[in-house]
Amino acid sequence: MSDNANPNDTATMSVTASPLADPGSHESMGNRLVGNLRESGIVLAFVAIVALFTFLTHGKLLVADNITNVVLQYSYILVLAIGMVIVIIGGHIDLSVGAVVALTGGLSAVLVIKDGHPWWVGVLAAIGVGLLVGVWQGFWVAFVGIPAFITTLAGMLLFRGLAWGVLHNVSLSGFPKPYQDIGNGFFNGVMGGNGYDLFTLVVFAIALVGYAFGSYRARRARMAYNQPVASIPVFALKVLAVSAVVMWFAWQLAHARGLPYVLIILGSLVIIYTVVTTRTVFGRHVYAIGGNLAAATLSGVKVKWVNFGIMLNMGFLSGVAGVLFSARLNSAQPNAGTxxxxxxxxxxxxxxxxxxxxVGRVTGAIVGGLVMAVLSNGMLLMGEPLGTQQIVKGLVLVAAVAFDVINKRRAGTR
Structure with missing residues (x-):
């Protein structure tokens, strides 16, 4: 991973950074086709993986309680993936997030469990330390010019050592219930329901209305720029298919333990960061820097401050993940987040x-994280050893990167 875009990249900044490139150019058409294939391919692969492990586990994968457990167990990875995809889009990498999770969770445990402060003090302290980590690493990356790979590699060692020091090489457990509920709590019975949680269904139904409206607006915007869009029947079929899958998922949660608090947190972050990356100046500048650093610089993008913001945001989300992980385990450990x-x-x-x-999307990172979650959970239900799980996940990662490289080469030959 290079922290700088290739200065010889012939793609213009407008093509790389914005979906509003000239629809008549072969290059922009090729990039769109590759992007659509990349985005649709992972969704189809996810569906195929779910179907495969549903068969191999004799339906255990899709049992309501297991679906809830998958949400709880992998929520912190998905939160980290939201921040990491922005880092990667900007042309960087962050190797320190696991250590920051340990540090922030450890500090929260010391304040709440050992020193007896209210649970919310631990939450604010963890997020505050995450922001300080982002400031520290952002300074070295953005203003000193040390590549993010090296900066965060040093950070991985530094923050892991600080986590050991904060916890004095021991684990702390026994958070108060409000803190535990952040990672393990549920909305259940808020609106009643006969054998199920009605509130869960209502929340998902409202979310789907928002999704349908947003998709329709996006379709209209593409039409305004003469970009190709799906026909109305195809568009409606897509919305209906997504709605059916999402409401089935909601039904499973409603029949298990209700709507997890952590899912509300995760869903809010997905919405917020999707808007940030697609609708704001900062988001467009992140894509511009990652796609063509030279063009972004010449166009007046404040590269240093954008890079600083990227690392600051990653620190913030690492702090959030530290809270979720420590709340989920009801403990803080020096080796947490490895x-x-x-x-x-x-x-x-x-x-x-x-x-x-x-190139990249927040929703794509979430789907990619869910692929990893289903792989891990499915193989765990099958009783496969940890070594086999690691081998399979490694092969999936290689295949995904190879897919990206091959399609980029094909787009370049158009």
Whole structure:
């Protein structure tokens, strides 16, 4: 992973950074086709993987309680993947997030469990430390010019050592119930229901209305720029298919333990960061820098401040993940978060992020993280050893990156 875009890249900044490139150019058409294939391919692969493990586990994968457990167990990886995909789009990488999870969770445990402060003090302290980590690493990356790979590699060692120091080389457990509920709590019975939680169904139904409206607006916007769009029947079929799958998922949650608090947190972050990356100046500048650093610089993009913002945001989300992880386990451990950075990076690449930067979506990273979650959970239900799980996930990651590289080469030959 290179922190700088290739200065010889012939793609213009407008093509790389914005979906509003000239619809008549062969290059923009090729990029759109590759992007659509990348985005649709991972969704189809996810559906296929779910179907495969549903068969191999004799339906255990889709049992309501197991679906709830998957949401709870992998929520912190998905939160990290949201931040990591922005880092990767900008042409960087962050190897320190697992250590930051340990540090922030450890500090929260010391304040709440050991020192007796209210639970919310631990939450704010963890997020605050995450922001300080982002400031520290952002300074070295953005203003000193040290590549993010080196900066965060040093950060991985530094923050892991600080986590050991904060916890004095021991684990702390016994968070108060409000803190535990952040990672394990549920909305259940808020609106009643006969054998199911009506509130869960209502929340998902409202979300789907928003999704349908947003998709319709996006379709109209593409038509305004003379970009190709699906026909009305195809568009309606897609919305209906997504709605059916999502409401089935909601039905399973409603019949289990209700709507997890952590899913509300995760869903809110997905919505917020989807808007940030697609609708804001900062988001467009991140794509521009990752796609063509030279063009972004010449166009007046404040590269240093954007890179600083990228690392600051990653620190913030690492703090959030630290709270979720410690709340889920009801403990803080010096070795917590080991390997989380690899899972988050893998989720982004599997979800369609480009190795060279400039390409990726928050929703793609979430789907990529869910692929990893289903792989792990499915093989665990089958009783496969940890070694086999690691081999399979490694092969999936290689296949995803190879898919990106091959399609990029094909687009370049158009």
């Amino acid at each position: 390997g989380f950075e690899l899972d988050a990076i893998a989720a982004c690449f599997i979800g369609g992020a480009a190795v060279t930067g400039g």
